[in-house]
Amino acid sequence: MNLVELLLDPLQYGFMVRALAVAVVAAVVCAVLSCWLVLIGWSLMGDAVSHAVLPGVVLAYVVGAPFAIGALIFGLIAVALIGLIRNTSRVKEDAAIGIVFTTLFAFGLVLISVTPSQTDLNHIIFGNLLGVSSSDLLQVAILGALALSILLIKRRDLTLFAFDPIHANAIGLSPKRLGALLLGVLALTSVVALQAVGVVLVVAMLIIPGATAYLLTDKFSRMLVIAPVVSAICAITGIYVSYYLDTASGGMVVMTQGIVFALVYLFSPSQGVIAKWTSQRRRTRAEYSAVA
Template sequence: MMDLIAAFQLPFLQNALLGAVLVAVPTALLSCFLVLKGWSLMGDAVSHAVFPGVVLAWMAGLPLAVGAFTAGMACALATGFIKERSRVKQDTVMGVVFSGMFALGLVLYSQVQTELHLDHILFGDIQGLAAADLWQTGIIGLVVTLILLAKWREFLLHAFDPAQARAVGLRVGLLHYGLLALLSATIVGALSAAGVILAVALLIAPGATAFLLTRSFGAMMVVSVAVALVSSIGGVVLSVALDSAPAPTIVLLMTAAFAGAFAHATLKARRLGAA
């Protein structure tokens, strides 16, 4: 235990803990809206679709965040465009679009000499975060968090009933594309710390776990953030203790939290049924 405490006196592990917190809060809040709106696969799609944007931005000498955000929005807009003009369901369209864009990223990556490491893009490098990474993640996370907290009622009504949202005078199109923009920005902020795989888990698991345990949206957001924070911080600490990779360890903890919530909800439903 003393060795573990001493390890976290190292600056790079302190940065890893801070990065985990900065990523966990906005992704957990956003996951609540994605789960309620049925957009969990959209988070998966946009997370994978940023890959070619990252490679193209590196080739053009642009900030990687610019390429990632552009590619993420392109994926989201392409999904909506194809869905509105065909009989194919949205989940099918998202599967085709994100797999195609991710494959494009892999082809581009294999054709250029780049300092980018594929493992860092897929799994993040939370133990290698620099001050610039933390600032970028923190600023994006703060902006996303403030917008979601300020407009959560509008986004919630849009998630449940877009027709009612339009009837009461809300700008449904702005809410729709605004949520997509927040999703893309959140993934960009999480990319350096979390990578593609962990970003997907953070955008789905906390909200899904909280959905099973709560009955109000306010409580759902609180529980979602708590699950993400405990899993992220615990995953970093446990990865040091076990000498494992942080990102997969965090994902395993979130998966365990979801499994526990599912078991609790199932047992509760059986008890109520028996009564």
């Protein structure tokens, strides 16, 4: 089998085409958002919101509503609860995040265990890329386009908020509103990624692409290009590999992203461990030669 056949063979199946489309949309949207999450240091917040949407999805299934509505509502509830606990008690933000997301995630697991269903609701937790329907694809495309549009339209304000919230406030921007906007987009993006990799792995798609791009460039504008490109390539590669090796598609997408991050971590020209080690050795040799 030649390269062209390897690339075209999976595309003869409709479920593979839909899986590729959903994975790429989720990968791009999550990657763009991850640039801000990594820069601000909101990795744990991404973890919290992505897990907290689980009960919303189950309740939406129970009442026959679209999963996205339930997930979005509970994502926003999680953000509100974290802010409430942080602002009205001595509990710090990281503890508030841990309390809220573990409690809501556990609530979702309890709901799954007691909800009579002809469908396996466990795919919400672990993802079900190959089972994505045409209506799911349309929903992901609409929500993904909405989240991406908000991020691109407000990118200047959000970037200033990430780098210098004090200056943002001085020129008339509201850091609280920008933070709330970013958290709202985070909840929306979690819903998009949920269809691809499930609740458990959403946080990986929200963090790994931004962290990878952060090691490759010092300019935020370049991060916003590198992260989605790398993430989309990883999504496509992961699905193709899962097809030929018969492995979990969502897990393979995230695993591919993790492998790419490891390679960048080691071999990045400016920030890679090996590059730093080589540079240090050269400086040491130069200093030794100068002394000798």
